[in-house]
Amino acid sequence: MSIKAVAIDVGRDKGLAGYSLTQTFATDDGHMTLVEIAPPAFDVDIFIAYATDQNFTGKPVYGRPGCYLHPDAAECLGKAIDLARSMGLRFKVFDAFRPSEAQWVLWNHTPDPEFLADPRRGSPHSMGVAVDLTLIDSAGTELDMGTAFDAFTPRSHHGVLDISAEAQRNRAILLGLMTAAGWDFYRNEWWHYQLFSPRGRYEVLSDKVLAQPMMA
Numbered sequence: 510m511s512i513k514a515v516a517i518d519v520g521r522d523k524g525l526a527g528y529s530l531t532q533t534f535a536t537d538d539g540h541m542t543l544v545e546i547a548p549p550a551f552d553v554d555i556f557i558a559y560a561t562d563q564n565f566t567g568k569p570v571y572g573r574p575g576c577y578l579h580p581d582a583a584e585c586l587g588k589a590i591d592l593a594r595s596m597g598l599r600f601k602v603f604d605a606f607r608p609s610e611a612q613w614v615l616w617n618h619t620p621d622p623e624f625l626a627d628p629r630r631g632s633p634h635s636m637g638v639a640v641d642l643t644l645i646d647s648a649g650t651e652l653d654m655g656t657a658f659d660a661f662t663p664r665s666h667h668g669v670l671d672i673s674a675e676a677q678r679n680r681a682i683l684l685g686l687m688t689a690a691g692w693d694f695y696r697n698e699w700w701h702y703q704l705f706s707p708r709g710r711y712e713v714l715s716d717k718v719l720a721q722p723m724m725a
């Protein structure tokens with residue numbers, strides 16, 4: 510299977526109403542292509558935590574900070590970016606496509622189904638249809654969300670009351686922007702968004718689908 514990851518121009522100057530992805534994504538063997546999430550096509554900050562030692566495993570899982578999504582998810586992220594921009598906000602992305610090999614590394618470190626998808630079920634991240642992200646202001650400073658990204662604690666759940674009013678407000682803005690753009694939320698992680706009902710609709714993908722591997 511050869512799937513190439515490509516950067517595309519998604520025509521962002523058309524505004525939300527005219528937003529469309531006009532590229533065809535089928536490769537010569539009929540498989541879908543992952544879209545590289547990077548400026549200027551996608552106006553986001555990118556800090557791929559699993560390509561650094563700043564993640565719960567304490568060491569890099571990826572060999573490079575690749576950021577890719579399935580075209581369906583890339584389109585929804587583009588909508589969210591446009592909505593956030595209208596409020597003077599941008600996104601900082603911590604993780605997007607996560608090769609199935611990486612999901613096994615994370616699961617073997619912390620096999621907790623509250624915070625990680627069992628690799629045998631398949632993580633929506635490994636389908637390229639989930640993204641971990643927060644909001645940043647015009648100076649690039651992360652908004653207070655009450656916990657850090659990947660804090661495996663009940664305070665990371667949606668709907669908790671033991672975070673500040675400001676963090677509550679910021680989570681609600683993130684939730685509103687993402688759901689309005691077509692994303693489903695995950696009750697245990699304020700930073701995680703995915704397309705609705707991904708299992709069965711999208712296939713779990715290996716690092717091997719990337720022209721340039723991501724795994725360390």
Ligand SMILES: [Zn+2]
Nearest residue numbers: 639640641701
């Ligand atoms: Zn996630």
